[in-house]
Amino acid sequence: MLxxxxxxxxxxxxxxxxxxxxxxxxxxxxxxxxxFIWKLLDGAHSPQEIATEIAQYYDIGYEQALLDVxxxxxxxxxxNLLLAPPV
Numbered sequence: 001m002l003x004x005x006x007x008x009x010x011x012x013x014x015x016x017x018x019x020x021x022x023x024x025x026x027x028x029x030x031x032x033x034x035x036f037i038w039k040l041l042d043g044a045h046s047p048q049e050i051a052t053e054i055a056q057y058y059d060i061g062y063e064q065a066l067l068d069v070x071x072x073x074x075x076x077x078x079x080n081l082l083l084a085p086p087v
Contacts, residue, residue, distance in 0.1 A: 002073060003043035003083045010038070019081060028079065030072075033058065037072050041082060047073060 004010075009020040017035040019028040030038055033054065040050045051066035058065070076082045 001043050001046055002041050004038065004041050005081050005083050008081050021079070021081065024080070026079070028081065033068065034072055037069055038076075041073075041076075043083075 007023060009022065010017050012035060015032045015035065017030040017038050036054060037050055040053060047069050051062055051069045054065040054069065055062045
């Protein structure tokens, strides 16, 4: 299960999240879908479970939701915004 990096500060403004990585000195903006995913990256949800939630909430196909989730997760991992899952 993936989890947000606890060192990353974030706030939700008008349905969109602003993330601040104080170690890197960088900020990132997430749209509404990205914010929805970010909130579920709590260590209790798998990417597949998150995709199911998105598909139901936004009334889109599961396959498209899973692609969107995987793409965002890869981007967040690239910027060290997620904790690595235990091996």
